[in-house]
Amino acid sequence: MDSIKGSSWQSRLAVVLIAILLVALLIQAVANPGQFVSQLLIGITNGAIIALVALGYTLVYGIIELINFAHGDNFMIGSFVGLTLLAGFGIFAPISGDSGTFIKILGVLLALVVAMVVCGFVNVAIERIAYKPLRNSPRLAVLITAIGMSFILQNIGLVWKGPAQVPFPELISSANIFPGDAIIFRWKDLFVIAATIPLLLGLSYFIKNTKQGKAMRAVAQDKEAAAMVGINVNRTISITFLLGGILAGASGVMFGLFNGITVFNVGFTQGLYAFTAAVLGGIGNLTGAVVGGFLIGIIGSMADQYIGVRWTAIVIFGVLVLVLVFRPRGLLGDRSAVQGGGE
Amino acid sequence: MRRVRRVGMLAAMGVALALLIAGCGGGSGSGDSGGGGGDSVKIVSDLPLQGANRAQTTTMVNSIKLALEERKGKAGDVTVEYESLDDATAQSGQWDEAKCAENAQSAAQDESIVGWIGPFNSGCAAVEIPILNKAGLGMISPANTYIGLTKPGGESDEPDKYYPTGERNYTRVIVADDKQGAAGAALMEEEGLQSVYILDDKETYGKGLADQFQKAAESAGIEVIGREGIDGSASNYRSLMNKIAQAQPDAIYFGGIIENNAAQILKDKVGAGMSNEDVAFIGPDGIFVDSLIEQAGDASEGIYVTFGGLPQSELSDKGKEFVKNYESKYDDSIQPYTAYAYEAANVMLDAIERAAEEAGGAPDRAAVLKEIKATKDYDGVLGTWSFDEDGDTSLTELSVQKVEGGKFKLDRVLDVKDLV
Numbered sequence: 001m002d003s004i005k006g007s008s009w010q011s012r013l014a015v016v017l018i019a020i021l022l023v024a025l026l027i028q029a030v031a032n033p034g035q036f037v038s039q040l041l042i043g044i045t046n047g048a049i050i051a052l053v054a055l056g057y058t059l060v061y062g063i064i065e066l067i068n069f070a071h072g073d074n075f076m077i078g079s080f081v082g083l084t085l086l087a088g089f090g091i092f093a094p095i096s097g098d099s100g101t102f103i104k105i106l107g108v109l110l111a112l113v114v115a116m117v118v119c120g121f122v123n124v125a126i127e128r129i130a131y132k133p134l135r136n137s138p139r140l141a142v143l144i145t146a147i148g149m150s151f152i153l154q155n156i157g158l159v160w161k162g163p164a165q166v167p168f169p170e171l172i173s174s175a176n177i178f179p180g181d182a183i184i185f186r187w188k189d190l191f192v193i194a195a196t197i198p199l200l201l202g203l204s205y206f207i208k209n210t211k212q213g214k215a216m217r218a219v220a221q222d223k224e225a226a227a228m229v230g231i232n233v234n235r236t237i238s239i240t241f242l243l244g245g246i247l248a249g250a251s252g253v254m255f256g257l258f259n260g261i262t263v264f265n266v267g268f269t270q271g272l273y274a275f276t277a278a279v280l281g282g283i284g285n286l287t288g289a290v291v292g293g294f295l296i297g298i299i300g301s302m303a304d305q306y307i308g309v310r311w312t313a314i315v316i317f318g319v320l321v322l323v324l325v326f327r328p329r330g331l332l333g334d335r336s337a338v339q340g341g342g343e
Numbered sequence: 344m345r346r347v348r349r350v351g352m353l354a355a356m357g358v359a360l361a362l363l364i365a366g367c368g369g370g371s372g373s374g375d376s377g378g379g380g381g382d383s384v385k386i387v388s389d390l391p392l393q394g395a396n397r398a399q400t401t402t403m404v405n406s407i408k409l410a411l412e413e414r415k416g417k418a419g420d421v422t423v424e425y426e427s428l429d430d431a432t433a434q435s436g437q438w439d440e441a442k443c444a445e446n447a448q449s450a451a452q453d454e455s456i457v458g459w460i461g462p463f464n465s466g467c468a469a470v471e472i473p474i475l476n477k478a479g480l481g482m483i484s485p486a487n488t489y490i491g492l493t494k495p496g497g498e499s500d501e502p503d504k505y506y507p508t509g510e511r512n513y514t515r516v517i518v519a520d521d522k523q524g525a526a527g528a529a530l531m532e533e534e535g536l537q538s539v540y541i542l543d544d545k546e547t548y549g550k551g552l553a554d555q556f557q558k559a560a561e562s563a564g565i566e567v568i569g570r571e572g573i574d575g576s577a578s579n580y581r582s583l584m585n586k587i588a589q590a591q592p593d594a595i596y597f598g599g600i601i602e603n604n605a606a607q608i609l610k611d612k613v614g615a616g617m618s619n620e621d622v623a624f625i626g627p628d629g630i631f632v633d634s635l636i637e638q639a640g641d642a643s644e645g646i647y648v649t650f651g652g653l654p655q656s657e658l659s660d661k662g663k664e665f666v667k668n669y670e671s672k673y674d675d676s677i678q679p680y681t682a683y684a685y686e687a688a689n690v691m692l693d694a695i696e697r698a699a700e701e702a703g704g705a706p707d708r709a710a711v712l713k714e715i716k717a718t719k720d721y722d723g724v725l726g727t728w729s730f731d732e733d734g735d736t737s738l739t740e741l742s743v744q745k746v747e748g749g750k751f752k753l754d755r756v757l758d759v760k761d762l763v
Contacts, residue, residue, distance in 0.1 A: 032589075035585070035586075039582050039586075046578065046579070046581070158433050158436075163394045163436040164394060164436070164638070165638050167637065184585060260610045261606055261638060265434070266578070268576075300582070301581075308571060309572065309573050309574070309580075310545075312574070312577075
């Protein structure tokens with residue numbers, strides 16, 4: 001409420017700007033509703049994947065105030081694990097578009113689960129090896145280590161699958177769910193949404209309702225006090241990294257199945273957008289990361305449609321700058337959700 | 344315990360650093376220049392040896408080696424050493440501006456180097472030409488097609504800005520993009536396609552080519568519905584393709600290279616309901632490499648690719664002989680630019696030979712450059728051709744490939760002599 005009362009000319013300007021934008025979009029929506037809805041849906045599906053990655057950044061930041069640059073590359077590892085499982089070897093190889101529905105679903109589920117487990121443990125291992133020994137060092141030391149870990153993972157990916165883009169098997173149909181081509185919403189899009197929602201709900205339940213989730217919130221608020229009341233701080237931090245890794249693994253496989261192509265440096269661009277999403281929503285704030293992810297997805301597709309692809313990145317980062325000018329702590333404020341308190 | 348941890352940390356950081364350095368500096372292999380004495384000179388090639396084009400560039404290196412071996416490592420009486428430079432970095436997965444500049448700088452300072460074969464990417468050439476121009480080193484590129492490197496038609500200050508000394512030192516054996524753009528438009532006319540949506544990857548080569556194509560298309564009366572520059576590292580192009588689908592063009596033209604996500608563009612194009620039968624896809628030589636079909640799968644079926652030259656099946660008799668020799672020596676299959684690298688190497692070696700005869704020993708850079716530019720009615724694997732005063736080839740035949748059954752197949756040969 002304070003922010004509205006103390007509204008300056010800046011806030012008013014912001015409101016006017018947003019209103020103009022919304023009206024412009026609305027006019028377009030009325031002029032060609034099918035196109036608008038299709039683009040909105042594309043934005044939401046792209047945003048869902050960004051949101052899942054953004055959660056990993058924000059979870060870790062919320063608890064140890066570290067921007068884990070290796071997270072985007074862990075996401076890449078996730079997509080490679082899924083790809084190796086589906087196209088590399090084993091009983092599912094090679095599953096092609098012609099295999100039965102049952103084995104396809106089984107393959108996708110297995111790829112998701114294995115990638116989640118692998119990425120979870122990779123993330124925990126990174127924390128143990130690289131971040132934990134530096135927990136009491138200056139912030140900058142850990143940050144540089146995180147960048148170093150990012151390079152290591154990227155190089156592992158490079159050795160693993162080579163420098164070129166690699167194709168993912170087309171397991172999920174690209175056919176449109178709705179009849180006609182007025183609104184495009186494919187089975188692939190449904191898959192992304194259907195996989196994202198349970199993950200988000202599960203994470204939210206875990207943090208709000210379980211004992212371990214409460215411990216996480218406590219550690220985020222005050223490590224020393226949490227330790228005093230008997231919370232195992234080290235284990236809690238490990239579990240946070242595990243959760244982040246699980247989300248990275250899941251989104252990595254989803255990314256591959258959805259786009260059909262992955263590459264060793266995909267973690268950099270996706271990570272950059274996800275990090276932007278986390279900052280946009282308020283870093284450390286779980287709801288904020290999800291909102292930021294979806295916003296970036298939607299802004300991206302709207303800019304592609306109505307402004308031009310050339311300008312999309314500029315629009316996205318322009319929005320980020322504007323948001324940070326008016327709300328330096330992000331749309332929903334930083335760290336509030338993990339800590340369980342307000343701004 | 345604490346100390347042990349410290350050591351562990353240091354070790355981990357050391358490993359990280361080592362990987363980083365290995366990643367950045369891979370294969371630059373300097374040194375080894377030895378024997379710069381009396382009767383030996385050195386040539387280098389500069390190609391992106393990492394990334395999606397690797398399959399292509401390694402065959403190019405092989406073909407240069409083959410050219411040298413066929414002459415027993417000599418041009419006339421002069422021993423020629425060859426070194427392959429890599430202008431790509433692992434981090435970017437494709438050519439890198441800084442790496443191009445670095446390679447050119449170090450070659451400029453090594454006086455034993457008298458010839459430069461490459462680069463592969465026009466954007467890289469834009470960085471290297473001015474550096475090597477000041478050093479007076481003659482260049483023969485087997486693959487750069489961007490028009491602005493040699494002729495006006497790109498930016499307003501091109502091509503003069505690349506030649507600070509005023510003296511040209513750059514030539515190419517491939518047909519440039521004014522002709523390739525015209526070939527794209529000619530193909531559309533022959534197929535009866537009347538409107539086009541143009542995409543480019545915002546790089547020197549891709550944007551320049553798209554400009555040339557747009558000019559040719561407009562003068563041929565083809566309607567240009569839209570023009571967009573894409574981000575080569577975007578995760579997908581679904582919104583863009585959705586937007587294009589609404590505009591209902593007859594064809595989509597992409598000016599760009601495979602490293603900039605060409606396969607994803609194809610997948611999303613087909614995914615947005617624009618099959619390659621309904622909406623033709625025309626791409627340039629920058630995506631003419633087999634990995635495109637591997638990456639895009641079914642979505643690549645039926646696309647057209649123009650190429651500023653001829654595929655191996657259409658080469659001259661000398662070209663067919665080259666194909667046979669190459670295949671008996673190397674296991675990898677010949678790619679579109681393999682023969683062009685071979686031709687560039689032979690032109691270079693012939694120039695060195697002529698310069699050596701004149702000098703009566705190891706020739707200097709200026710003499711080699713003079714002989715490169717004097718190449719006339721050259722009877723090589725590509726046919727009989729000459730360099731014009733801008734360093735461009737006099738050949739005008741281009742080919743159009745179509746993907747059929749998961750393979751590039753020659754669709755037609757276009758002669759654009761009358762179009763440009």
